[in-house]
Amino acid sequence: MRNFDYQRAGDVAEATALHGNDHSADFIAGGTNLIDMVKLDIMRPERLVDVNRLPLTGIESLDDGRLKIGALVTNTDLAYHERVLADYPVLSEAILTGASTQLRNVATTAGNVMQRTRCPYFRNPARPCNKREPGSGCGALEGINRNHAVLGTSDQCIAVHPSDMCVGMQALGATLTIEGPGGTRDIPFEDYHLLPGDTPEREHDLNDGELITHVTLDAPIDGARGHYLKLRDRMSYEFALASCAAVVALDGDAIREARIALGGVGTKPWRSHEAEAALSGQPATEETFQKAAEAAMAGAVAHRDNAFKIPLAKQAIVRALATVTAQS
């Protein structure tokens, strides 16, 4: 840990102004990810702009049925919000499988969206990592990669995106609102996280000095049910090896509309349009679910230690779908 300056912003304008587009400055919210990385010496901010006083802690139902979530809403408050419990249970379940109660009590919505990979090579400054130090190589490719991604990888980086909350949001559909020196802009959640490609250091569509102010969930799909299934070595307090957020609306025995998003296997919170296409209009049977799972994982690429994630993710998809359709 190295010394840094600390400034506290009172509102959004002040926050973006304090940050400027200074590359050596960072926003700090709950700090559960940022401070960890500073202590590991893999982030070396010279200045922190504290956003915790910003008035972004509300959750608001919009007239069009959408739900607008302030960037500073804690993971706990979001998971237990009555509208989330009623209309977006997949999100509540996803959040509650993540981290621990203590962490969720301080972790914020924007912080969760922005959390960085748990790749141990990324988290150790002595090891090569293209994401941390472009061009230095990828420690995981030749090293241990049991926890790494099988979807969306490149020959530069195979790091998995660790979030559960984002997987739930990906399935539900959402929009991020961003405020920056250039004003306010909206961006679809699905386009926000970037694939590593040749620039694994570039993880999101966010420029220096820009601040996430809200995440707005799409209006719930009429009659849909949701379920989040997270698979891992132990029963709690571990990032996903494979997870599936499933949102399904049935029309009799047929699937009217389905949303599938995956965690633990992708380099970003993974929305599987392939799986959704395989489900749409089909009978809600095990066979259909299997086809969807195959479709979702068709492009998966395994490395030395993580081949098991491909069948595991398929299992997560099939069981999540079976569970969500059995409820009705």
Add this chain to the structure above:
Amino acid sequence: MTESIIGHRTTRIDGELKLTGKADYAADHNLLGQVYGYPVPSTIARGRLVGLDLEAARQSPGVIEIIHRGNFPALQHSDNNPACGSEGRLFHSPNTMAEQNKVGEARLPFEDDGIHYEGQYIAMVIADTFEHARAAARLVTARYEEEKAVPGLFQTDDEGEEAGDEAVSRGDPEGAFESAPVKFDHTYTIAMETHVAMEMHASIAYWDGDRLTVYESTQGVVFQRNAMAQIFGIPPEKVTVIAHYIGSGFGSKLFMWPHAVITAVAAKMVGRPVKTVLSRQQNFCSAGNRPASRQRIRMAADRDGRLKSIRHDSQNETSFVDAYTESVGSGTPRVYACDNVSVSQRRVEVNHGTPTSMRAPGEVSGSVALEIAMDEMAIELGMDPLELRRRNFAERDPSADLPWSGNHLRECWDDASRRFGWEKRNPEIGSMRDGHEIIGWGMADATWEAMRSHCKARVELRADGKVQVACGTQDIGTGTYTIVAQTASELTGVPIERIEVKLGDSTLPAGPLSGGSMATATVLPAVAGATRDAIEQLKQLAIADGAPFEGKKADALTFESGALSDGNRTLSFAELLDKLQRGMAEGEASAAPGDEQDKFSFRSFGAHFVEIRWDPGISRLRVSRVVSTIDIGRAINPLTARNQVEGAIVMGMGMGMFEETEYDPAGNIYNNNYADYIVPVHADIPDIEVELLDNPDFNFNEFGARGVGEIGITGMAAAISNAVYHATGKRIRDMPIKIADLIAS
């Protein structure tokens, strides 16, 4: 007579201190003028350190000193200097250390320019705050000549070096194997594990002239005192080591590690107290581990299931800087009746920090292979695994021509199998189902040798009505404070609230390591002796001229409920001491194992019955029930004893399903933190139903207690693996069992 407090469920006397944060752990101490040490670890696994650039670190705020090979006081190898210290150099390599001062790693810090494992200390920064020390440590840059590392036992062809003193052979194992009708030859592996005790290793050292005081999170204050005295070439009386409370150690804190030596040197160099608290990452590298092991078992039986031959040949990892032997096969010649047995052990050098004892060292690893092998033999024979064990019950210790002091394994089997409902087991694989889940039932035996060592203790009956017991052992969280108080309470009749216990200080009468499950059997006889001696001293004071019982015979006086009586007159010891105008009556005693060791073989036994649930649709394995019956002689405090067994069972689940310290092909550690090194969490822990039999072993000591810290972990991983086989038909011989081993792709 009041009801006996020995054997009574007694809540920890230090519980309130711990709950309120008043218990002083090593790193809680803050000494006047204290500064902070932060080690700089090697980032490569093997090679040579050719340069250290310290300039940036020196310029960093708050830095006082940087300790490294270039300014570390020279070592005195005792080979060159049998007189130890006569040439006036500061240090003495611990390689000729006597029994009571073993260290964790024989190489002293900075002893050579070799890098033998990642995380080996190459420097330590001393600064005015912890944060400054850490920040500066990050600015130290090293230049290495890197060599190809040996990343671990399973990545090398090296056969290793034989540990001759581990070899056992009886009968004709090879011949018996050849001629037996049922036999197999299988190899089992166990991954390296790390102790990951909650409390980090920590050391605070300061010198007052030539006297050294150290606060350390240690399982052995006396050992560490002796080791420090040896290394610094000063008499042990000049060293004090304090460990009032320890946030567990599981073996990693038995023997001193290099950070403590560097810290003591630093304190001398800067002339101030120095505090070093290792980071979690450093705890993984340079403070011990359970070495990975590979075991080959060749087992043969006749068709009736009588074991004809067991050959158990094992290898364990050691470091390049010490020769650590894991006695993997040590239980094998003893547990079952078999005339033809051989055991061997080899050490293979790898680029890891030096291994050390970890809960049930050796035997637990051996028990995993042996108890899976027993299950495999039962399958080969088409026999119930419990029945196979019954047929091979050892009536006497087959490895020594001695009767057991008490082997109640049959009672353990009966009790645990009944409570578990074992007779309802359908032996057919995958036959027991519940919804998505397949249920597997497995069992294994548990065993651990009973050991006892030397101990001294002091007891004071005080004029304020309190009894104080002092012993230079320590409580690593197991409840030693409480059982010592129970013992003094039992013998004096004074309620436990008025017993004060002082432990964790090397200036107290010398006590044992907290390890090997021997603290109870070692410490309590000394405490009892000292208590009796104190009562005797009190009687002598009471009958002296002018004293209240003047003229009486000492043995005519009784001492009950804290009061002395001659039948007519009764005085509490406080009243008596008050009348005598004395502060206290003091007793001391020393206790040691005796000739019982030649008459009996002392060993504890138990049995675990485990239910697992395997959900093949989502590849989820979990343990849903554990029923264990363990015989440990008398449980002095059933509350804390049960807690030890339950904790050990959880740790056994860790060994069987989660724990694995991983090194990548370059020899670098991969998962050096609580997020990536997976241990069971509460959600993984099922109902654990532990029953402790109450068969006091009075041959062993007057309290009949054998010790309880380790036995619970033995056999657990095997019982899980055996249950997994019953559910899935997959025989997993490599621990931990991983999703990838079981998933149907």
